[in-house]
Amino acid sequence: MAQLDGDAHRARRSDDAAWALARAVAPVRALRAYDPGHDIVALRRGFAPSALLELGSNENPYGPGPRAREAAAAALGEIHRYPDPLAGELKRALAAHHGVDAAQLVMGNGSHELLMQLAQVFAGPGDEVLVPEYGFAVFTIAAHAVGASLRRAPAFAPGAAMPRGHDLDALCAAITPATRLVYIDNPNNPTGTWFGTTAFARFMDAVPDDVVVVVDEAYAELADAADFASALALLPRHRNLVITRTFSKAYALAGLRIGYAIANASLAAMLERVRESFNVGLVAQAAAIAALGDKDWLEDTSQRNREERARLAAALRARGFTVAPSQANFLLVETGAATPRIEAVLLASGIVLRPMAGYGLPASVRITVGTAADNARLLQALDALP
Incomplete structure (x- = not known):
């Protein structure tokens, strides 16, 4: 086949792009x-x-701990095998670590995958997804991917020079009858700011029961503020609360892609319906189990x-x-x-x-x-x- 010259190659790429765009469903056509x-x-x-x-x-500049490194190396001898599709041993370790039931856990190929799946399960065309003005970029992508309407709540504290991350009162006020899903992160990415336990408990009490609230706690292990605490303590009171975590940050396993969600067991079961098979690899599971034990x-x-x-x-x-x-x-x-x-x-x-x-x-x-x-x-x- 004759090689196309520069102009012809660019024209062909443009034509291909237009062709692919026309094939995609409407929400994806508008997605970045x-x-x-x-x-x-x-x-x-x-x-x-x-x-x-x-x-x-x-990323964690210090790298993973010795136990995680050793476990990952040992698991390499079995990489011709599929991993445990249910990640049972890892779920049991996480359940013991957080004081929850294993049925409340859903594993992800990083928390990014789970954030996308939450929108896939709980929102769609005609629904609203509420996000803070300066929140994690994946929240917006997840909403747009399922054709939901995106609604942003302001993130500036009155008179503040820098964004606070989340104004929980503004988020609550922005909920409408069409809202199905709220994404927030604590500590917040990209600002690093956080909201306190009392304020979040008050927020959850005000959120309607039919609105699912997702709190991404990717950086929770690194927080030490006196008023910071995980939302885990509120799970028994709120069946509409989901918490996502990752091994990419504090545990320094970003290259292995391991995340997880903790939720009401019935809600977690809904997420399991769309979870990809064998989505957390064998080496990743072994390293994560070892990392949890290296306190x-x-x-x-x-x-x-x-x-x-x-x-x-x-x-x-x-x-x-x-x-x-x-x-x-x-x-x-x-x-x-x-x-x-x-x-x-x-x-x-x-x-x-x-x-x-x-x-x-x-x-x-x-x-x-x-x-x-x-x-x-x-x-x-x-x-x-x-």
Whole structure:
């Protein structure tokens, strides 16, 4: 077959794109794919391993604990086998860890998959999905993918210079008779902010029973604020509450993709109807079980993150930046009109931050909290900016 020249190739691609768009269902035609911020794989090819500082994806810079590493290595000998389709041993370990019944757990290939499935099960055309103004990007994708209407609630506290993440009163006021699903995250991504236990309990008491509330607690293990607590304690009182968690952040198993949802057992059974078969791999299950048992390692790395988070935030504020309070392993930093220049100069030197324009915060960047050496390198690069 003769190779197409440049113009012909572009025309063919355009025609193919139009053809594929016409084949897709209406909700998908209007959908935008998840934006990871940068092509990190391409960046890794362009820099030596020690030269690239990845501070854009909120990964644990200390890596997984020794027990998880050993379990993953041991499981490699069985990768010609399918994993347990029910993840029974992992569910039992999680049930014991959280004090719930195994029937309340649904496993996911990362929590992203579960957030998508929750919309698939509980919303559709003619329904409303309510999200905060500055919440996790997947919430919006999930709503649009099933053809539901998206409704946003404002996220600014009165008189605040930075977004608070969630205004629970505003979220409650935004619920309508068409609302079927509410997504929130605590601590919030991308702001790092959080809401307190008492405020959330009051919110849940006000939400109608036929509205499913999803609280994504991807960063819960890293929080230490006196007023922060998991929503798990409210599960017995509210059958419409779902909590999602992940092993990607504090447990440092992002590359294995393991998430889970905790809910009323009947609600969890509905999610099981759309769960993909064998969706959590054999190596992932083994590593996750081992990681749950390595409590000393988890507390050690989480504490190091908290200490570095405080140091980095103080250092950035000392340099004149506005930094949102955070209970996660990242900071939302207001960098103003210089944001594009800061991002470009740092990227050219091998320091990757997360652009925030896609979240509606073009004058800010999100910075993953690294090790002490990582953070020192970042600050030195900021000090050297022209």
